[in-house]
Amino acid sequence: MAKLTDMEELASTIIDKNVQSYMREALTCYMTGAYRATIVLSYIALFDDIIAKLDVLAKVNRKARRIYDEVSKKRADQEVFESDLINQLSSNNLMSSLDTTFLDILRKLRNKAAHPSGHQPSAEEARFIYYESISRFLSKEILSTTQLADEILVSTGDKNLFPSTDISIIAKVVKKELESIHHETYSYLVNKLLDKVISSDDAVSKNASFFLTGMTFNSDNEESIGAIRKYLIENKSQDDKFYFMIIRTITSNPKVLDGVDDITFQRLRVIIEERISNVESTLGHSRFSHPVSMFSSMFGVTEDSLIKRYFTDELNHLFKRFLYSSYLINNLGKSELAKENYINTLYSKAGSSDFDTANYFARNCYDIADDLDVILTEKDSFVLVLHVIKAADWGAFGSKDMRKAKFGSMPKIRDKARSYDSSNTAGAMKLYTELFGSDTEFNNDMNAYIR
Template sequence: MLRDMEDLLNNVYDNEIKDYLKEALKCYMGGSYRACVIMSVIAGVYDLHKKVKALAGSDPSYRNLDNEIERRKRSLEVYEKYLFEQCATEEIDMLNNSELKELQRCLDTRNDCAHPSNFICSPEKARDIYSSVIDILASKPVLFGFKHMRNLIAEMEERTFFPVVDASRMKVIICEKLDRFQRKAIDPFFKLLSATIKAPNSPIQKTNALRFLALSVNNVAEYGQYVSEFIDKDQYEGELLILFEINIDILRVLSDTSIEKIISKLDTNLKSSEINSINTWINIILSERLQAPQYIENIGSILTNFSEFNLGFDKRDIRYEIVKMLLQNDNCSVDFKKMLGRACSKSFTLENYMEPNLRDVLILLNEKSLYEYWLKLITENVFGYDFNRGNRAISVFKTMPKENWLNNVSDEMKVTLVEEILIEGTKEGLYYSHDCRSTMNNLHLDYPELTRLFVDHIFSHSENDNNIKYFVGEKSKIVSKYIVAFEEEIEANIDKLLFLRSNNTDIDEIIDNIKNEVEQNPDSELKSLILAKLLDHKSESIF
């Protein structure tokens, strides 16, 4: 489709040049097509010379060219072709070869139109020259080429290169600077920018170059090639993380291979006892790109590949802290939390749970299955041949606030835990878990919910011969404490014991223990009531 010539005129950058081209358009509209061509090319030559002058003050190459053009003009020498050719040289670099050929064609057409001849200038030819001048020259500001790349890099040594440290404002500044370059200079400029980051002249230049590169992600095609070396080589990992810290959107344009390399770097970092730029890694993990289905399960597996807690060693597994921080982050999605929950459904050891951050992870995930596995492992380690493991199991148990797990495990698991604590706590000999015995003696005070459930269990299954073991020996002393601890149920439970007494005289032992516990109760009314009941039992047993 033909472009509207008046719309083309609106694209002209310089107002003075626009006036020339407006005259050219009037000539065209009046049918003076030769005049349109002549005016258009004059405007184009003038525009290009003005751009050379604009750069002459800061660059001797442009200054020398300007001086030569001015000399030729004073001497009435032909200079237009010379100007076009010089602006296409590597030193000046304002035109590429295709643009030079097109402008030379326009100049030849201008010459045909300016001299008497049998040349016929059609409206199409005039329109073509008019649009070419605007497209190649008049619609563009002063554009830099390769030579000015180094000038821009040198400017980055100034503290005021970015006058404000605001991402949106810095992006505007970057656009303004890049718009002054020819398109063909963009690729070598960014390669030079990457090289400057690796070997800067000063810390200020490096900081500005990193900001420029990080915030240019939407300004250049094939952006990934300019950060590829920072991804590929471990020695530049620090610079890579700074780039992501400045602009996490860089991940969006990277190839799948680059993302896989970044995940590999994450795995390597997680294997160390410390990790640099931990908050940046958090943002990387939670980025939309790494949350994609093809990466998420692998990341979950890497994050939860926890090592065991080492007693007496300073080395720690940073994964625990990372997972905790991820779950606490506002950007952590529900789906990602569910994935971490699945990944944490592993066969952890007791030593894993000794890490405080794993306890916090369980609380943040708040899943029934994870609490049940945690309590099952504690129960399995409370009683055994190694009293040290019993101590550790109790330590892990006590560090978890009961309000988090108590309603997330089955009653059966709770009863089994109390049973194992009683077995270890009443173990005879020198070798037993002291922490377990201490916990057993105070369980009715610290965990009344557990002891109430346990007492209810043994009385609801009192016909089971296996429960008789809690009414005799050392266990009866402890269980009597648990029974007496619940005043509202003590009468009913004593009645059940007295009923059982009719068939099993072994129960006398726990009845006596209850009597001893009650006698220490300051509640005189309760004491009198229970002792009277036990006294009646004693009298009945005599007869």
């Protein structure tokens, strides 16, 4: 009975609903002991399905079109076509040798079963035909697991494959191209695309890179993400020719990092550190190849515990180099770890004893004041103001100007600091003492610059 249950479940995996109905009838025959009928019905369903899938493949493949036209003519003329079809599929690499061998076995068994040859089909024969027909063919979306992928690979030489560099458009193009691709093809396709990423042909290299990025963008398809994780993130993380591609892919979908082993993470640290150090100053921070964009994508998707474990140093380096990035600040709210580390870096810059560092903050804080207002609490704002006062005490002229102007360059942050002092004076005094070592000047500074 368990065998019958398995066969019923297998029938539900058939793609074509009409063929599924046909094979359920074949199953009924099997259950009643009509094994000859099971084989014949499976044979008819299988070859009908192959021809239907060949018709789909013929729309993009000239070899498939020629075979389909020839077979269709023989069929219409009621000529025997199955043996010729098997040979044509095999010789044109549209079907594996194992699959064509099975088809030939099925053809011979069907011929024995359909004619009064004295052969009595057994339950084992019928079950074998039923299982193999569905698992090898009827449950597959396409005829060949690589043919359509090869068509995609050829198209990477087309200059207009991607009509836009907008990632949403790229993802739509990729989705359309992958519509008829079976998930078993992803490994083959990804490996071939990676070979093209390092092509000397700029158009091919660009299109291959775009295609890989588009395969992951906003995707929950674990088959495609898993293939890129294995063959790019894990297998290429030691190859500097793919560093740029790895950064782009992580930015596109940080889920490619899920389940990655420790050695790969250590290699990724090298890649990310190199990119943070050497990224061009003119590159927009929202571009997929920019480390700011990469980390911004990771926030809220990659667990904070993982970022802390593997990328703390790189994250802090990112903050030091791109502290005044609005794009970065606007993405900090997705990660408590990132926001906390960023704010601590902000304090160190605002209150630095190095005049150049403190003055640089004073010159640039106006540009990001509104962005900072979104992530800073009243307490955070108060502490930031204290650090500026500290730098002013050390003599940084930019900090002294900010203090003298009562922080008019960042009025919302000043108002938050003022509110914190007003509502929690004891807490404000404690924070002041921790930073200055004494509360002697607390009221004087508050009255002069904040209240």
